[in-house]
Amino acid sequence: MNNASTSSAPTTANATEAEAPVSPFPLHSSPFGPSSASGATVRAVNDEFHGDLLEISLGPHHPSTHGVFRMNAALDGEIVTKLKPVFGYLHRNHEKLGETNSYLANVPYTDRLDYLASLTNNWAYVHAVEKLAGITPTERCEYLRVILGELGRIINHVCLVGFLLNDLGTSFTPLLYSLRERERMLDLLEELTGARMMYNFFRFGGLRTDVSADWLARLKHYLEGLFARYLDEQDALLTGNEILLARTQGTGILKPDLAINAGFTGPGLRASGVDYDIRKVDKYSIYDRFDFRVPLGEHGDTYDRFMMRMLEMRESVKIILQAMRDLPDGPVNDPKAKSRGLRPKAGEAYGRIECPKGELGFYLISDGTPNPYRYRVRPPSFINLTILEDLCLGQTLADTIIILGSIDIVLGEVDR
Amino acid sequence: MLGLGILKGFYITAKNLVGSYFTTERLTTLEYPEVRAKLPPASRSFPFLVYDGDNPVDGLRCVACRICEKECPPQCIYIVPERDEKGKVMKKPRIFDIDYSVCMGCQICVEACPFDSIKMDNIYEIAVRNRYEPLLMHREQLSKPNTYFHEINPVDAIEVDTRLAEEKRKAEERAKAAAAAKAVAAAKAAAATPAAPADAAQTAKSAPAPAPAPTPAKPTTPETK
Numbered sequence: 001m002n003n004a005s006t007s008s009a010p011t012t013a014n015a016t017e018a019e020a021p022v023s024p025f026p027l028h029s030s031p032f033g034p035s036s037a038s039g040a041t042v043r044a045v046n047d048e049f050h051g052d053l054l055e056i057s058l059g060p061h062h063p064s065t066h067g068v069f070r071m072n073a074a075l076d077g078e079i080v081t082k083l084k085p086v087f088g089y090l091h092r093n094h095e096k097l098g099e100t101n102s103y104l105a106n107v108p109y110t111d112r113l114d115y116l117a118s119l120t121n122n123w124a125y126v127h128a129v130e131k132l133a134g135i136t137p138t139e140r141c142e143y144l145r146v147i148l149g150e151l152g153r154i155i156n157h158v159c160l161v162g163f164l165l166n167d168l169g170t171s172f173t174p175l176l177y178s179l180r181e182r183e184r185m186l187d188l189l190e191e192l193t194g195a196r197m198m199y200n201f202f203r204f205g206g207l208r209t210d211v212s213a214d215w216l217a218r219l220k221h222y223l224e225g226l227f228a229r230y231l232d233e234q235d236a237l238l239t240g241n242e243i244l245l246a247r248t249q250g251t252g253i254l255k256p257d258l259a260i261n262a263g264f265t266g267p268g269l270r271a272s273g274v275d276y277d278i279r280k281v282d283k284y285s286i287y288d289r290f291d292f293r294v295p296l297g298e299h300g301d302t303y304d305r306f307m308m309r310m311l312e313m314r315e316s317v318k319i320i321l322q323a324m325r326d327l328p329d330g331p332v333n334d335p336k337a338k339s340r341g342l343r344p345k346a347g348e349a350y351g352r353i354e355c356p357k358g359e360l361g362f363y364l365i366s367d368g369t370p371n372p373y374r375y376r377v378r379p380p381s382f383i384n385l386t387i388l389e390d391l392c393l394g395q396t397l398a399d400t401i402i403i404l405g406s407i408d409i410v411l412g413e414v415d416r
Numbered sequence: 417m418l419g420l421g422i423l424k425g426f427y428i429t430a431k432n433l434v435g436s437y438f439t440t441e442r443l444t445t446l447e448y449p450e451v452r453a454k455l456p457p458a459s460r461s462f463p464f465l466v467y468d469g470d471n472p473v474d475g476l477r478c479v480a481c482r483i484c485e486k487e488c489p490p491q492c493i494y495i496v497p498e499r500d501e502k503g504k505v506m507k508k509p510r511i512f513d514i515d516y517s518v519c520m521g522c523q524i525c526v527e528a529c530p531f532d533s534i535k536m537d538n539i540y541e542i543a544v545r546n547r548y549e550p551l552l553m554h555r556e557q558l559s560k561p562n563t564y565f566h567e568i569n570p571v572d573a574i575e576v577d578t579r580l581a582e583e584k585r586k587a588e589e590r591a592k593a594a595a596a597a598k599a600v601a602a603a604k605a606a607a608a609t610p611a612a613p614a615d616a617a618q619t620a621k622s623a624p625a626p627a628p629a630p631t632p633a634k635p636t637t638p639e640t641k
């Protein structure tokens with residue numbers, strides 16, 4: 001694919017003579033550009049190919065956009081010359097609601113942000129409140145949180161791998177295998193928390209309930225048995241597959257400096273070779289006690305982003321097994337730290353953790369009342385999406401679909 | 417080598433396909449309406465109200481303290497306490513509605529209730545023809561016997577029952593002590609009439625009922641429990 005010739009906007013010298021003085025790519029997305037009169041195909045003359053430019057709108061209801069999300073693309077033949085993400089179809093007023101709710105009542109709402117990784121959302125919010133109110137979780141709770149958080153990461157990455165391959169057009173099989181494993185993990189989580197997706201399990205200074213030894217043993221048995229087999233199988237099925245390599249290697253390259261400037265975080269950033277993982281940088285919770293590697297990519301292409309997830313899952317399994325080995329006895333909830341009726345002293349706090357998708361942060365201001373004065377979410381999906389256009393310019397339309405898939409977004413988090 | 421990855425892929429899918437006929441471990445689906453998944457005891461969908469004994473109205477444990485109403489994040493619980501003929505608030509709900517179309521099954525009401533009177537159900541087939549009224553569950557629909565709770569979540573139900581029995585025993589002991597104190601106070605009052613007020617104030621602190629006054633016992637506020 002010839003990036004150089006297509007990524008710059010084609011000249012429109014001849015178009016000046018055209019009757020209607022339309023801008024070359026009037027994308028009819030109201031906040032991002034002027035609306036076109038017809039609303040349908042917009043034609044402009046392209047010097048180089050004497051072809052037509054086609055504006056197409058992907059989504060907001062299409063499986064390829066992973067939710068209610070719309071991409072407006074201008075195509076020159078098959079090549080994307082302009083692309084605008086359009087957000088906001090799922091807006092639920094999350095942040096404003098957060099300011100009218102008590103601190104505890106926000107926990108179930110955070111489940112709904114990134115509904116594929118509720119556990120880590122709970123954790124990030126609870127972490128921020130603990131910072132604000134000066135609560136220290138108990139030792140056993142910290143270990144259990146690491147176990148659950150890493151399990152959440154695995155569940156998220158399993159989904160991503162499946163959906164990404166589905167975006168590639170592998171029909172169904174890898175997705176089915178991925179969802180099968182996810183179901184098995186959800187069975188375990190349902191037994192523990194009572195719900196399959198909206199766990200509402202973290203409390204300030206602890207967890208809602210303790211975890212039984214039997215449950216942990218079954219989780220261990222699963223991770224070492226069926227799940228290890230899944231990882232090997234998926235590796236054999238995909239990692240060396242010629243079609244996958246041809247489709248993903250060299251597409252959607254993300255340069256490290258662009259990624260850093262745009263605030264890109266998570267596995268996508270590490271695929272570009274930037275060694276930045278909040279678990280290592282911030283050492284929140286007890287991550288400094290575990291021995292694990294942060295995988296890094298080289299090229300920053302779609303393949304590297306895919307591989308990052310595969311490698312991270314193996315690392316997460318390692319962390320979980322270590323945490324289970326070292327799990328201390330003791331109370332899971334500090335009896336002094338109460339969840340209900342929490343009134344932190346006036347002040348502010350920003351708590352962030354490494355979510356499966358990147359840095360998830362909660363910024364809270366307290367004025368001493370039972371609900372936050374200001375409640376703000378820094379969602380990884382939203383910030384990662386902002387450079388979608390840079391990744392897609394010069395790629396074919398089919399590639400933009402997998403590039404979007406490899407960014408790993410959940411729209412609940414994008415449109416809070 | 418070109419093509420090897422694809423062949424490998426075929427091999428793995430074939431293995432999975434054939435394997436699913438032989439190993440149950442590879443089978444993960446159920447033929448739903450006929451076969452149902454066994455729900456774990458902790459599984460939760462919507463709340464219901466627990467009643468003891470046979471009467472779904474009088475047996476309700478709920479005292480209409482409205483704590484759950486206040487704590488519910490999407491505010492989908494509506495409670496109006498019962499009033500007697502004189503208009504005095506009674507410890508019973510006249511209206512207790514939960515809007516199932518708003519409820520998000522978060523279990524915070526269950527955690528908040530100090531009287532163990534609201535618990536999580538595990539029903540999931542609640543389809544109705546209209547989105548509004550039929551999903552607004554009233555007190556009658558929400559009341560379910562304690563035996564039902566034992567059925568769906570035996571572990572928690574037994575724990576709750578023992579705790580409630582313990583509390584009841586303690587309350588009875590306290591009542592007995594209060595009655596004894598009252599008798600002593602009454603005896604003292606009979607002996608020396610002006611000495612009563614100081615003692616009465618003391619006993620009132622430990623006992624739920626104000627000791628010497630002839631007024632009816634004040635209902636204990638939930639906060640003191």
Ligand code: SF4
Nearest residue numbers: 488519520522523525
């Ligand atoms: S489960 Fe949650 S949303 Fe539903 S009634 Fe209870 S507190 Fe409200």
Ligand code: SF4
Nearest residue numbers: 478479481482484529
């Ligand atoms: S908190 Fe419990 S006792 Fe109070 S109103 Fe709610 S269900 Fe009834």
